[in-house]
Amino acid sequence: MASSFARILSSKRKVGIWSLVGAGSLTVGFFLNREQHVNAGAHVRRIYPASAEYPDLRKHNNCMASHLTPAVYAKLCDKTTPNGYTLDLAIQTGVDNPGHPFIKTVGMVAGDEESYEVFADIFNSVIRERHNGYDPCNMKHPTDLDSSKIRGGQFDEKYVLSSRVRTGRSIRGLSLPPACTRAERREVERVVIDALAGLKGDLAGKYYSLTLMNEQEQQQLIDDHFLFDKPVSPLLTCAGMARDWPDARGIWHNNEKTFLVWVNEEDHTRVISMEKGGNMKRVFERFCRGLQEVERLIQEKGWEFMWNERLGYILTCPSNLGTGLRAGVHVTLPRLSKDPRFPKILDNLRLQKRGTGGVDTAAVGNTFDISNLDRLGQSEVQLVQTVIDGVNYLIECEKKLERGQDVKIPAPISQFK
Amino acid sequence: MSIQRHLNALNDTLAKRSQIRQEYPDLSQHNNHMAKVLTLEMYANLRDKQTPSGFTVDDVIQTGVDNPGHPFIMTVGCVAGDEETYEVFKDLLDPIIEDRHGGYKPTDKHKTDLNPDNLQGGDDLDPNYVLSSRVRTGRSIRGFCLPPHCSRGERRAIEGLSVEALGALDGDLKGKYYALKDMTEEEQQQLIDDHFLFDKPVSPLLLASGMARDWPDGRGIWHNDNKTFLVWVNEEDHLRVISMQKGGNMKEVFTRFCTGLTKIEELFKEKGHEFMWNEHLGYVLTCPSNLGTGLRGGVHVKLPNLSKHEKFGEILKRLRLQKRGTGGVDTAAVGGIFDISNADRLGFSEVELVQMVVDGVKLLVEMEKRLEAGQSINDLMPEQK
Numbered sequence A: 001m002a003s004s005f006a007r008i009l010s011s012k013r014k015v016g017i018w019s020l021v022g023a024g025s026l027t028v029g030f031f032l033n034r035e036q037h038v039n040a041g042a043h044v045r046r047i048y049p050a051s052a053e054y055p056d057l058r059k060h061n062n063c064m065a066s067h068l069t070p071a072v073y074a075k076l077c078d079k080t081t082p083n084g085y086t087l088d089l090a091i092q093t094g095v096d097n098p099g100h101p102f103i104k105t106v107g108m109v110a111g112d113e114e115s116y117e118v119f120a121d122i123f124n125s126v127i128r129e130r131h132n133g134y135d136p137c138n139m140k141h142p143t144d145l146d147s148s149k150i151r152g153g154q155f156d157e158k159y160v161l162s163s164r165v166r167t168g169r170s171i172r173g174l175s176l177p178p179a180c181t182r183a184e185r186r187e188v189e190r191v192v193i194d195a196l197a198g199l200k201g202d203l204a205g206k207y208y209s210l211t212l213m214n215e216q217e218q219q220q221l222i223d224d225h226f227l228f229d230k231p232v233s234p235l236l237t238c239a240g241m242a243r244d245w246p247d248a249r250g251i252w253h254n255n256e257k258t259f260l261v262w263v264n265e266e267d268h269t270r271v272i273s274m275e276k277g278g279n280m281k282r283v284f285e286r287f288c289r290g291l292q293e294v295e296r297l298i299q300e301k302g303w304e305f306m307w308n309e310r311l312g313y314i315l316t317c318p319s320n321l322g323t324g325l326r327a328g329v330h331v332t333l334p335r336l337s338k339d340p341r342f343p344k345i346l347d348n349l350r351l352q353k354r355g356t357g358g359v360d361t362a363a364v365g366n367t368f369d370i371s372n373l374d375r376l377g378q379s380e381v382q383l384v385q386t387v388i389d390g391v392n393y394l395i396e397c398e399k400k401l402e403r404g405q406d407v408k409i410p411a412p413i414s415q416f417k
Numbered sequence B: 001m002s003i004q005r006h007l008n009a010l011n012d013t014l015a016k017r018s019q020i021r022q023e024y025p026d027l028s029q030h031n032n033h034m035a036k037v038l039t040l041e042m043y044a045n046l047r048d049k050q051t052p053s054g055f056t057v058d059d060v061i062q063t064g065v066d067n068p069g070h071p072f073i074m075t076v077g078c079v080a081g082d083e084e085t086y087e088v089f090k091d092l093l094d095p096i097i098e099d100r101h102g103g104y105k106p107t108d109k110h111k112t113d114l115n116p117d118n119l120q121g122g123d124d125l126d127p128n129y130v131l132s133s134r135v136r137t138g139r140s141i142r143g144f145c146l147p148p149h150c151s152r153g154e155r156r157a158i159e160g161l162s163v164e165a166l167g168a169l170d171g172d173l174k175g176k177y178y179a180l181k182d183m184t185e186e187e188q189q190q191l192i193d194d195h196f197l198f199d200k201p202v203s204p205l206l207l208a209s210g211m212a213r214d215w216p217d218g219r220g221i222w223h224n225d226n227k228t229f230l231v232w233v234n235e236e237d238h239l240r241v242i243s244m245q246k247g248g249n250m251k252e253v254f255t256r257f258c259t260g261l262t263k264i265e266e267l268f269k270e271k272g273h274e275f276m277w278n279e280h281l282g283y284v285l286t287c288p289s290n291l292g293t294g295l296r297g298g299v300h301v302k303l304p305n306l307s308k309h310e311k312f313g314e315i316l317k318r319l320r321l322q323k324r325g326t327g328g329v330d331t332a333a334v335g336g337i338f339d340i341s342n343a344d345r346l347g348f349s350e351v352e353l354v355q356m357v358v359d360g361v362k363l364l365v366e367m368e369k370r371l372e373a374g375q376s377i378n379d380l381m382p383e384q385k
Helices: A002-011 A025-032 A063-067 A070-076 A087-096 A120-130 A182-196 A215-223 A280-300 A342-348 A380-402 B002-023 B033-037 B040-046 B057-066 B090-100 B152-167 B185-193 B250-270 B312-319 B350-372
Strands: A160-169 A205-209 A250-254 A259-263 A269-276 A326-332 A351-354 A367-372 B130-139 B175-179 B220-224 B229-233 B239-246 B296-302 B321-324 B337-342
Touching: A063 A087, A063 A120, A070 A120, A087 A120, A160 A280, A160 A380, A182 A205, A182 A250, A182 A259, A182 A280, A182 B002, A259 A280, A269 A280, A280 A326, A280 A380, A326 A380, A342 A351, A342 A380, A351 A380, A367 A380, B002 B040, B033 B057, B033 B090, B040 B090, B057 B090, B130 B250, B130 B350, B152 B175, B152 B220, B152 B229, B152 B250, B229 B250, B239 B250, B250 B296, B250 B350, B296 B350, B312 B321, B312 B350, B321 B350, B337 B350
Parallel strands: none
Antiparallel strands: A160 A269, A160 A326, A205 A250, A250 A259, A259 A269, A326 A367, A351 A367, B130 B239, B130 B296, B175 B220, B220 B229, B229 B239, B296 B337, B321 B337
């Protein structure tokens, strides 16, 4: 932890406030002041035994509820991360949102990087279930942002209307959206927009703060489908990530409107590369280049992304660990989508369908959002290749059905390569 | 060496100052009591404090930060997490209380009077106009954290104690508890039909303060067999106590209210618990707007003519009454029927407030009758109470 404070120190050198101060104790105090009632790493003050505090999960259907036994709760309920994040805070969203018999949500979030360690007993079980058996205890996650390895990736534009790749990144040393204070959130904003201002060429762009944008800017962002709004989903609001809205939230995009960064929405940053048409290869190339450039720019100032070899990139929701990557297309499949084998075909290709409004929306006409199912245990290159190969297969199926030929369900592709 | 120490101290102060400024909320778009009062200075002084249970100033103000408010309706923007909040954060809460409660000063004393014999009249409001009468208040159990802050264990303990106390009521107060998470479909439908069932809060004012956590765990409704005395457990406060009946006999409603409350308080005391109360703030509740009596006494009354009169608002103001729609706060009136209740909570006793409602509603009905008959009401205009 001390090393991350030292980085924060060095970033402030320019401002001059820190230049005469020795490292260590002051900066530790600087951050400990934030959480008065819980000393860093100390135990939570508890009046009632764990059994009296254990949530009633009998009507619940989410990953947290499936794995949080009274024994696990009792073991973890008195622990805190160095920033003071507790198990009760992590599971609040899952307690408040029992879930749906058909849709199994995750039911817990991380408040900081250390949450995944301190509460590993519950997080690891949730991760194993959500990520189809990926075991953080004995597996390593591969990171690969070398877009030159992609084969193909130019889709038939008669079918593919647009291509998009998104991920998230967290700034190491600062708490995540469920737990961050206003100062931390503003610091995330400052660090990120400082880095984005250094992007050049086709990546040069502009930041629009949610608190400061004028009416024209707002309308333009809505017309471009870039504007994000205060979350309304109780899954998010119960986790506390909408606090202080819209303070320190904003949208950055390049002048060409093909590279977009959301600041302080569900994660510190969400990074999106997109364009109309079927050139997924170019979208991914820009994605990798942009991400690597941003990483270089924050490193110049002494910051880095949260990452480790067990879990890959660390994000707020366990479902986004690993690559945090969702690569997808909007594709019209009028015949295939009506074929009863469509869901099975998607499943075997490790793809999922969504409506064209994103998660939890319905498809409009015959156009679907098709993207990778997996996030953790395979690299970015592998996942994007999976989407490319899979979407090509779907288009081939559609063409076959157009010609009156039959289609085949492909063999299931293996998960952890 | 000492110069270095001075410079370190200076940097220490500058760093702290800079940090405070970074933490201080942006209240430039806000219109609520908290935003009016919370300067950077005040925030800086309060940031280092916490109540014994760990409630901080950020916890107090979160709802006010998340809900900028409305230019016309001034919300409070603060909640208490425990009894000590009102002491530890008095620098913030005292001016809010003063502004919200008509100039009530930090040195003022609040009078509690739950003796229904002190109420004059109130048994004869015209039932052709007054459709129903109701008195509600809240109570908090000393030693427990309030809904924004309590843990599941505490909330369940509050439920347990309350159910035990209510279970000992007898006579016309004898009744039954319905836990929200255990009720059957039939029970739920009956409670809906009786207009007793409360639901998970949807107002962002309440949600942002954290009082809906773990819903519906530890929440429930108790009512007597006669359906005239009702207690909500762990909704916006530990207990909300309601006495109500059809018609205009406010005296009877208030008598049952006082008797019931006094009995419940005795039952709690037998088990070694008491209500949060002090002689400055009266009964202590989650929202500063409900301090003092926490009492809202009111009627559903037909005022189709008077409500259209240009002086309606002024009349209510002078009578220290407020109007709401028949769905309660933030709803619209339906068919000329209004919910009319006392505007004050703190600085007047329970008897005084219900007296204002009784006297005020009597006058409003008289005015309505005059307007019905096409007569003037100018000679009936009241003085400012």
